Amino acid sequence: MKRENLILLADAYKYAHHKFYYPGTTQIYSYLESRGGVFDETIFFGLQYFLKEYLEGPTFTQQDLDEAEGFLQQVFGRDDVFDKSKFQYILDKYNGYLPVKIKAVAEGTAVPIGNVLMTIENTDPECYWLTNFLETLLMQVWYPSTVATLSNQIRKVISRFYDETATPGAEAGIDFVLNDFGFRGVSSVESAQIGGAAHLISFRGSDNLAGSGMAIQYYNAVKVYGLSIPATEHSICTLLGREGELEIFKHVLRSFPRGTIACVSDSFNIFKACKEYWGEELRDEILNRDGTLVIRPDSGDPIMTLLKIFEILFESFSFTINSKGYKVLPPQIRVIQGDGVNYDEIIKIYNALKTNSISAENLAFGMGGALLQKIDRDTQQFALKCSSAVINGQEVDVAKSPTEMDAEGNITSSFKKSKAGRLKLVKINEVFKTVNQHEHPELTDELHTVFENGKLVKTISFEEVRANANFKA
Template identity: 40%
Template sequence: MSFRNLILATDSYKQSHFLQYPPQTTAVSAYVEARAGGIFKEVVFVGLQAFIKQYLTEKIDSLDVDEAELVCKEHGLPFNREGWDIIRLEHNGRLPIEIQALAEGSVVPLGTPLVQVRNLDPRLPWLSTFIETALLRAIWYPSTVATLSYHVKKIIYRALLQSSEDPDGQIPFKLHDFGARGVSSSESAALGGFAHLVNFKGTDTMEALEFARRYYGANEMPAFSIPAAEHSTITSWGKDREADAYSNMIDQFGSGIVAVVSDSYDLMNAVENVWGGELKEKVLKMGGTLVVRPDSGDPVTTPLDVLHALWEKFGGTINSKGYKVLNPKVRVIQGDGMDLEKIDRLFCTLLLEGWSADNIAVGMGGGLLQGVMRDDLRFAMKANAIQIDNGEWVPVQKRPATDPTKASKAGRLAVCATRLIDYPVVTLAEDQVELQDNLLKVVYSKGNLEALTSLSELRARTEKRLKEELAA
């Protein structure tokens, strides 16, 4: 469910903050970062453009203000009727703020400012931090999903570079998103599913396709899937007709790639005696490729057992890098129980046992789209400067003695590029940097989206960074 009243898309206590800033405060600056100390060392930034298009280009009208006033009064809060009427009547219902941001798709070290916000109407200094809840939520979730997906890609691409003759051709479809049913809402499926598409082109989360088109200019189909069986379409034939169920899959879809879940009864019997026995000639004669899908058992050892059985039944070749590649008629996908650690173990074991990473793809479900939290990358939005009577920016900073890792940055910020692989950007004071060198560019101002980026541009940025890291 999407709530369209932006005035209520915040934490309750924000409604009282307009009364809490120092007298004569005319501007507040705040920034968003993934703080150092998260589960990864870097973050893939994504999601801001969709938030701006979906929420900040919409007008706040009198019905929104009236509704919010009623809710706040009954909820026990003060309400800034004067401030919201200024926005409604004098700013055409759009927030008079400026948002600067890094280019989406940027992969930067934790601790790098991703977004910086300031109000542009001196009567509304509280507005910069009022949008924290909605803005932070719009950024931390897709950025964390994209970061997780990126690190899976790094693991698999490294394995492909070592064992595949076509790593660049293989990598786009090596991690498939099965997470739509495991998330809390359709909006989460769309947003998280899109974040995955920054790195890969395989998904079963169809909401992500329209999201990519609507908010990131994906004019061509942004991702793909294949016909695939589920347990109901196999078990409905009955155990005695398991081979008939599999044969039907080849009859219906065998001209292309088709995935068949094969553990409804006995996985290894299905692989060795049905696929590799009764239906072997049919598999060899099909025009496309059979992808065998285990859906139970140990997520590392089980797909390896399937690979060994398929090799025994269908054979294969040793490629120019010295790794075994199955007959092109058969492949494997492991989508059950996968997470970053298991994917790493699976591909490490594949290489140790002499298998090319060409032979297998992996999928993730709720672990990709639902298993992430804001604290994974320690996302936060903090005030970093204020103006009094339109004067100079005065740095402000949080420095809790009980947890120094939560210290915030002081003063208006800029981000500049470096030539270092490990630290491709550096954070500096805004007044130390020439405007053209600041990577924090204005993307939204006074209701207008100032810059657009496309899914193809996001993909190009993450791809460039991935290859830089692996080449170092």
């Protein structure tokens, strides 16, 4: 399949920058950081995908260049903005391989906000304009990084509540507590792929096949990481109407007499389904199964609905009290909440369970749009800025330091102040810190060259990504 035309993968305003850079400019050095945001650290992930998919090898052809010329002349309505010769130079001299160097922290690494994650610079003085031309594309690493960060932060929440309420040993199942239900809720197949893979850094539960495929294709994963179970939807459970729901439930149980299955149970009355159908008519069959039935509510207030469901299930199936003093259903029955799930709601739900002496191990989650779609570049405030340049042979530090007015009319310094100079990322007392390249010469730079002159020079496997995030294969 033909690659996208790289020449057209930039914001339109960038095509004039070759003229705007001050005469004598021969190098632009820029860095990527997560300036702040919802979480105090960011997991860096996805760069290798963008490098392999868009920047590795010959990135454009003469035909691409000719097509881009006509397209961009229409965009600007004039012929003095897009300079075809700039790309012709790369095509003729480098056969379309991009003369840039990219360094980055190892993917999967959690780095505190406000630190450099990646740097990019041109390696040919004629291509000073190329560094920030690539910003539009490379900035999209914000998406998999933000999904990876969100998923990882939810795992921390789950682990905390398991530590507080779950039976010792139950934490072995945390890999499957948060499940990716997001394929249908994202804007594109590509989003499903890279967002789905980002989730698999911290969890294994996923209905998003595209994520596992991406991890295999672009990160050489040795196996499929996203695992799932047989599960129903409303088109199945409503086939025989209200009066036939019990018959459907019987058929569901008997279709898979062993193993874990999930059944959406709110088609008509979730409480009747839990009490009369699952808890009475099918109770013995469930308890005698070699496996687990996972009941899924899909409507109503999540907290109130779950508390009532657990009340019914505890009464119907009984429960044990674990060593921490919390109720646990028999292993043959569990619940999954997939409606209205987000980071904050998960915390609220767990707190409600804890208040009612219900162990966290009774409940799993499915998360869709809130995991893969209800985020943006400002969730972790990603930015790519120039911090160093060479002008007429002189290296200069470059930075912005805006003064702004707040809502009360006070003049303040902006959080958008950028870093200056050539940078490196070091560990001081095991804490990441961004410093100037000449500082702390005794410390190892955690930024490693991953791409140079059109070639990937350092790759990482998905197993290594997970290990960097402290999760083993």
